[in-house]
Amino acid sequence: MKEIALMKGNEAVAEAAIRAGVDGYFGYPITPQSEVMEYLMLQRPEERTGMVVLQAESEVASINMVYGAAGTGKKVMTSSSSPGISLMQEGISYIAGAELPCLIVNVVRGGPGLGTIQPSQADYFQSVKGGGHGDYRLIVLAPASVQEMADFVDLGFELAFKYRNPAMILSDGLIGQMMEKVELPPQKERVKEFDQSWVITGKTQDRERNIITSLNLDPDLQYEHNLKLQEKYKSMEQDVMFEKIDCDDADYLLVAYGSSARICQKTVDMARSKGKKIGLLRPKTLDPFPSAELAKMSRRVKAMMAVELSAGQMVEDVRLAVNGKVPVYHYGMVGGKIHSPDDVLSEVEDKFIGGY
Amino acid sequence: MKEIALMKGNEAVAEAAIRAGVDGYFGYPITPQSEVMEYLMLQRPEERTGMVVLQAESEVASINMVYGAAGTGKKVMTSSSSPGISLMQEGISYIAGAELPCLIVNVVRGGPGLGTIQPSQADYFQSVKGGGHGDYRLIVLAPASVQEMADFVDLGFELAFKYRNPAMILSDGLIGQMMEKVELPPQKERVKEFDQSWVITGKTQDRERNIITSLNLDPDLQYEHNLKLQEKYKSMEQDVMFEKIDCDDADYLLVAYGSSARICQKTVDMARSKGKKIGLLRPKTLDPFPSAELAKMSRRVKAMMAVELSAGQMVEDVRLAVNGKVPVYHYGMVGGKIHSPDDVLSEVEDKFIGGY
Amino acid sequence: MDIKQIIKEENQVYRRTPLMTEATLSYCPGCGHGTIHRLIMEVVEEMGIQSDTIGIAPVGCAVIAYDFMDIDMSQAAHGRAPALATGIKRLWPEKYVFTYQGDGDLAAIGTAETIHACNRGENIAIFFVNNGIYGMTGGQMAPTTLEGMKSSTSPYGRNSETMGPPYKITEMVAQLPGTYYVARHAVHKPGPVRKAKKAIRQAFENQKLNKGVSLVEFVSNCNSGWKMTPNDSNIWMEENMFKFYPMGDIKVEGKLVNGD
Amino acid sequence: MDIKQIIKEENQVYRRTPLMTEATLSYCPGCGHGTIHRLIMEVVEEMGIQSDTIGIAPVGCAVIAYDFMDIDMSQAAHGRAPALATGIKRLWPEKYVFTYQGDGDLAAIGTAETIHACNRGENIAIFFVNNGIYGMTGGQMAPTTLEGMKSSTSPYGRNSETMGPPYKITEMVAQLPGTYYVARHAVHKPGPVRKAKKAIRQAFENQKLNKGVSLVEFVSNCNSGWKMTPNDSNIWMEENMFKFYPMGDIKVEGKLVNGD
Amino acid sequence: MAKAIGAIVVDVERCKGCQVCRVNCPTMTIGMAEEVNGKGYHYAYMENPENCTGCTNCAVVCPDGVITVYRVKQ
Amino acid sequence: MAKAIGAIVVDVERCKGCQVCRVNCPTMTIGMAEEVNGKGYHYAYMENPENCTGCTNCAVVCPDGVITVYRVKQ
Amino acid sequence: MTEEIIIAGFGGQGVLSMGKILAYSGIMQEQEVSWMPSYGPEMRGGTANVTVILSDDRVSSPVLQSFDTAILLNQQSMDKFESTLKPGGLMIYDPNGITRHPKRDDIRIFQVEATAEAARMKSPITFNMLVLGAYIKVNPVVDFENVILGLKKSLPQRHHHLIPKNETAISRGMEMVHEAKRTP
Amino acid sequence: MTEEIIIAGFGGQGVLSMGKILAYSGIMQEQEVSWMPSYGPEMRGGTANVTVILSDDRVSSPVLQSFDTAILLNQQSMDKFESTLKPGGLMIYDPNGITRHPKRDDIRIFQVEATAEAARMKSPITFNMLVLGAYIKVNPVVDFENVILGLKKSLPQRHHHLIPKNETAISRGMEMVHEAKRTP
């Protein structure tokens, strides 16, 4: 039987984490995502599944608790919002360098600095280009509904373990704070057996000691390590995910993820009802990015527009994918303000005007 | 009379800081840039100019000391290397959001994580796309010599105050650790008069109180603030700086900054001596990026190659500038290894082969 | 006597200091933040140092303290106010510099900055509002939350076994040679308010001596976070918080005050 | 007696524990890090807990401790070893978890993580090597550098006025209810080495009790940073460091040891 | 019945009705109004004006600083 | 002259010549070799083998753990 | 069918939970729903609003600029949201405290004196249920039974004893609601 | 004229400071110079090397793969850098401790017994000056006077009393250097 609930996106992440058999959550309060830890604490997860939930002294501490715990092969995660995620950048770079699986949830708010607590998508660059130092990449998932907030927890861990790489759910205050109907996944068992080829659970007689590190004092080794990472990142492309809405006959294409995609969905409906052939491509994975699909689409549509709650970040990846084939416009709001479907529609009519 | 010295890049930064009349330096040791603070401490700058030099308890503390002090209108700076700069990302986003001038020096080493202490250019994205949260930009200067390490200190402050924006010198272990002949600038006086329109030096009767903040609880205000920031960033483009070497008759163009540009310079010489018409465009400012110039060049050359000590970061900005007009290749080393001029040359011969 | 005859300019014995701005305080009804703000501004007014005072607002309910205090101020990143204050004071040693911080700010994320500013003996004042909770973000557990106390992240009460016991950072920094004056006060009643103000004055006066940090902790209420009426919260505070966080001087003129 | 008759398997009274790997230590000649490594591994060997022990290497000279200790280990970010240890121990409460940290790592950048792990009473061991300097990065001043001591960032000697006085974090965390055992030792002479080993053993044994943090500080030399020969540095250490950082137990079975 | 020598003026629109002044008034001068102000708060007022001694206790504890106090010197 | 009841074996190639063992030997058994090992260090050796009591002091203080100690039970 | 609703008022009026019950009611009749609140410290003592969407199809944008229904419970909300109603849309408001009444003549306007009634019932917490009743009377997008089911779902177990009281209030609201008289 | 030099040896042999004096000497005769060391903890007790470039033109790449001159002071350096000399290039080495002598026949090879001489002079710290003397004798890219000026510049004032001693060592190195005998 389906288990249906009405939940906030943040609560869905928390409930899904318990059900995914997550072993540990380490976090620090920050609006608009504090409900994640609050919900967990209320659920007594140590009784429900034995999951550990700990309020750390800071985001720096939480990401490093995750770093430590991830080395043992267990499923561990943290969540925060923009300023807190910035504080985690060193730790994230370490985790990526050490090739550890874990899940980081960023419920983005408007920046820069303390900014506002209203929704934003201006941490795209930080997430996909690497806010930390060095040539690393995250797996970045962009939920556009409360359902996906729940579903991407399990998916995030699956990909994180598949590639031994940190995964991030890049959400925002809108998806985090809104409630929707959500079908809850069944309870998974917490994993009891660990892949002894790399985890640090105590060296036994039958294997060599395992070491978790991102350091190679010898630059040749670090070079090799980086090449290996780059190959891994390339291989991640096989897991690219996106949704196409009304694309088959579209003359013009909107590209949007997360909350902006939801807004654009309505814009597409409105435009279609006016007889305008607009489609929407919604990346579900931002890293890997659906560049190949966009390149393909660029042979068919007349122009594209990236719509995002930022001054123009994802649009660069759209342009890189399209490589000059068709014009790529950008439309966005900055600093925590949200565009309405009508705003997007009038921009669409303005920019794509030649087509109608 | 010219004052000539043989110095490490790191020492040149320190000496130039004293001579630029910098008021405060706050830092934390990390290889390969610890000489900056060591040189300063040895110089007794409190006696030479009254400059304050303080070893902080961490990079988080240093960037926040800079944040505080920058609000008073004085010239303040810090320096670090990759992992330390990652820790500063929250602070940098605050400083950018609060529109404060200051100088941050990043002597990049190989990542990700603890990585290696050898030179790298893999923090390009972090510097120009915003390693911190929100839609902010830094002024990013890329010195390619010890002379520029010295010169860009003053230049960095000039631009930082012009735009009330943090400036970054993006260097690397190679430029930081090498010694070259450097012509030292004359000693500047430390500034005694402060622009009372924004600094926090104590509210006097003749003016309203000043407030340094990056917060706007009202999203409309934060929106306006962000629009203003975006306009400012656009206006910064007037200060784009680059150097063109052997570009006039070039069929093929290398694009490289900092240490890679030095290496490419030799590659160009080697190629030219073989009769191959290669040129080099060296951005001195990475943000603003010489996109317009590259777009112009793309009408003349047959192909471009971005050469950088990374898996491919600046190359994206080259591609965005060129927008598909000509092929743009990438050549780079990862994880702290350095390509030699010969390495680049053989890549050039390989990729640009059609031309010869 | 007729009220009209009493309410005359020359009979005025108390008015809000003009160093508090006209803006309505953003705090919940009955919250001690407002009183502490006002006391600080009264001291700045009385000492006549408005033009030499620089304040640092934290991340927390007091995040926009600069809207209420008519002095130059900088907002800080969460926990980093002592670092900002260090940067400012080092470059402007003749100014009065203070931070205003909550318990989450000062004793959780800002622990390192607090301790090292205190250890270096920065010549600043730290005003530390301990309401046992994270007010701003909706009542989560703070390092200072009492054992058994409920919060949104300890909904069944703080369990010291798993969450650690409440942390008395004030007593800890008093041990450092860099602190010159450390005291704990409250502002829920007239008597305590008057004492608290003296402590604030002391903290400012000390900056003339250049002898290190003056830290004044205010045990205060958060009726929203505690889910009580203001007066109930003040009573609860006296009965519970004061036991664990006793009032009074902890360090005076660089010397620890022993006994009680 | 003929040496050949003495050097026989059955007469062996001391050999390097096989839990130290074959790799040559990366430390400078005479550096105490090596001895401390070995003592920890001897204890793990003697307790027979190799398969249940997880170590955390810091950022500092001991950054590649995992190359020398034949146990599962994780390298940590600078200062964050107690956070890593917390993450691990919370999920694997039955394992022995220890951190190995220098003074820059533990008492500067890692202050908050150290204090909060100690305050929460994580059931871990912290081995803290205090050599009064940042060895790895070339001899910069550490929080523990003595007054007047020269380092590459205090080339004219540490000036407590501007740089703050040396910071005794060990005494500070001993005050926290979350620490169960706190002691200070050295490894420059046979007697101290034997005592230090007992302390390490204690720290491991304590993890069976689940009563909180065991922290053992080792005052050690950094002859490279101090620019002395190994033996001179050990003498200098006894004469200078030990005065400020006295040897012995500070907290035993959760109780502070008073007097000396 | 006491003879008033003091009086308070409450800035009604800024009062948040928290009642901290009321319980801290030693002479029980203060009451809370039946009506609400523009923000919906039952504001403080001198319920028993004759009691007021002008001691300023209410004013110093008022978190919002909305009380001005007058006292005649005798 | 003492009768040796102990002996040490130094792993010459791993010895760093720090001399910590030498000064901590209560019987002055240890000296430093004239020659250097492969890393250029003057390594430790039993200069006065007849003195060694096998007390293990040298071995427990050797930072590089390069000394093995033997003692005959008497 | 898609119904796009804005509910706005003071923080303490139960605006968010009314929206939540409505959303749950939608779920009870197999609809797709979304509930998008205003959030953050600006709500402290200030205003609160929530956008609720009930639809037979997948809900697209949870953020809207215009609405089918506006339920407005104080003057600020009236000022802010009157203009956002679609032509032909529905407004329900409590006239208590309202000094500037709605002006639009291209919408349907209803009043419910919920403040007064809640006071009369000596049960201020039922205020929002009175309003909810008014709404489902005028626009029966959700059935009464499903509202009660939604109510049960959204109340924690320990508050279930309050359900009868709330049920009464909803019915009362359904009775009380009336078309607003136009002031010309 | 551009001279690209690699100097390599043990950490304690004064490799870096020798390079620095050479670079300073170049500056004294108005040349452009660069000095690029290996750095980091791998140097602890290990090997050190520095690339020095002297040029009449702006120096392009400080990182090189091949050199005009290699000054090699231990076996590891010999193994690593022999092959990096350009054809016709110059190698100077101290045969002390060298077990595998250079094999190339397309370069010029000189020896200087600097270790032995420094021991004879009971002045180990002059080791690198002996080598420097050898180099400027075989390839006089910098004048003797400019080397002395460079030496002055690179030594801190308090060490200036050591200059005569170093001067002597440089001269001695100039005398001592000799072409290596080829072992067939």
Ligand SMILES: Cc1ncc(C[n+]2csc(CCOP(=O)(O)OP(=O)(O)O)c2C)c(N)n1
């Ligand atoms: C880096 C970062 N982490 C978390 C937050 C969210 N945050 C805002 S205020 C606050 C805590 C406030 O509590 P406290 O310092 O006790 O002050 P109060 O609000 O109780 O006055 C937190 C965690 C933030 N803004 N930045």
Ligand SMILES: Cc1ncc(C[n+]2csc(CCOP(=O)(O)OP(=O)(O)O)c2C)c(N)n1
């Ligand atoms: C974030 C960050 N900051 C700074 C450094 C550079 N760093 C490496 S080790 C170290 C300090 C080492 O000192 P200590 O902890 O005392 O250990 P020791 O080397 O003396 O054993 C520093 C500052 C770093 N790697 N990462």
Ligand code: SF4
């Ligand atoms: S939330 Fe608490 S601390 Fe914040 S203003 Fe309200 S009562 Fe005061």
Ligand code: SF4
């Ligand atoms: S630098 Fe100091 S601490 Fe590091 S290995 Fe050498 S002597 Fe030991």
Ligand code: SF4
């Ligand atoms: S203590 Fe060890 S490393 Fe040092 S000299 Fe003795 S044997 Fe060699």
Ligand code: SF4
């Ligand atoms: S075993 Fe004892 S007596 Fe023998 S060499 Fe070692 S320290 Fe000296």
